[in-house]
Amino acid sequence: MTYVSVSVKLPEEALEAIEQIARAEDITVGQFLRLAMNNELKKRHGVVDDINADPEFLEPLIELLGPVFEGASGWHGLQSQLRPYGYEVAERGGELVLLVSDKGNVKCTLAELGYPYRLLLQTFRAPFPGHSHAWLARHSFDEPALPQMA
Numbered sequence: 001m002t003y004v005s006v007s008v009k010l011p012e013e014a015l016e017a018i019e020q021i022a023r024a025e026d027i028t029v030g031q032f033l034r035l036a037m038n039n040e041l042k043k044r045h046g047v048v049d050d051i052n053a054d055p056e057f058l059e060p061l062i063e064l065l066g067p068v069f070e071g072a073s074g075w076h077g078l079q080s081q082l083r084p085y086g087y088e089v090a091e092r093g094g095e096l097v098l099l100v101s102d103k104g105n106v107k108c109t110l111a112e113l114g115y116p117y118r119l120l121l122q123t124f125r126a127p128f129p130g131h132s133h134a135w136l137a138r139h140s141f142d143e144p145a146l147p148q149m150a
Helices: 012-025 029-045 055-071 075-085 117-124 134-142
Strands: 087-092 095-100 106-109
Touching: 012 029, 055 075, 055 106, 075 087, 075 117, 095 117
Parallel strands: none
Antiparallel strands: 087 095, 095 106
16 A cells, blocks of 8 residues: 555644544554544545554564464464554454553554454364454465465
8 A cells, every 4th residue: 555645634622632532542643544534435435545654663573472463373373473562453343453452442454554454264174263354264264375474
């Protein structure tokens, strides 16, 4: 996905409120605005896109958590290995997301980290516990395997 810079004029009070919310949720103002726009697009047009996380935010997170994803042998193990870093995996709207454990705030999708659900599903040979798209597991095991995590 290519990111394009956009300049927006906001009332000072609105920006202060956005900054306060972003700090409380431990996200950037850019993430907040992308989430808000994504939610509005979903509501109006059913558009779903991975537009949540800043590329600058993702790179260090991938570096930190990549070995955890690569070393996990199942969903339970992945959750256990993420906890010491203060994160956990959850489902939101059919998508797997990375949450800040103690706050429950969404940091990004697992796909944005390079670990889409289908890849993890095939790697672990099991659906994410309680995932709403159980049919995906049945179809994924019948299809040719995706490249394995290195």
